[in-house]
Amino acid sequence: MNIPSQYLPLMPYLIVNRAEAFAQFMKNVFGATDQALHKANENTVMHGELRIGQAVLMYSDASEAWPEKTAALYLYVPDVNQVYEKALAQGAKVLHTPEQKEYGYAAGFADPFGNHWFVVAASAAKG
Template sequence: MNIPTQYLPLMPYLILNEASAFLQFMKTVFNATEQLLVPADNNKIRHGELRIGEAVIMFADATEQWQEKPAGMYVYVAQVPETYAKALAQGATSLMEPHTQEYGFTAGFKDAFGNDWWIVEPEKE
């Protein structure tokens, strides 16, 4: 199997209302970087790709043919409280305030596009 170097064997693909706003949310909250952005008509996004570290998230604006399909995501972040606060400041709603679980320091929020995000700090070595 010859997977292109900029991709991984498995990547989420989100179909969203307001993909441009999602792009800005991801940049602000997760410091995501654009890998590829293919515009469509009427200032919509036909296909977008964002990177968070090595991970790639693909996304596009919903159309009549391709209906909205948000998802749930589990992401390791350097600072749970900071990421959680940025998300809420960008219009996300809390699903779970930051606290310690048996698997680490964690929190959850729902973004304005219908996606649930579960963020966790990796354990310190």
């Protein structure tokens, strides 16, 4: 396979309402950075790419031709509590509060754009 260096073999692609606000949420909560941004016009994201660590998340604005497609995503983070609190401060809704699960310290929230996020501590330590 000849995969470009900035990509991985599998990447989520979310089609959301208010793509620019979605990108800002991702930056505020997860520390995401822009990898690419192509706009159809001043108010419409035709294609965007955000990077969180090594992961790439692609996104665009929903349209009549491309209706909204949200997802449930599982993400390892350095500090579950910090990410969870940032998400709630940015308008996310609680799915489950931070707690120790059989697979690690984890929390869940729904972002204001219809996606569900399950964040898990990258280390075995709490938080």
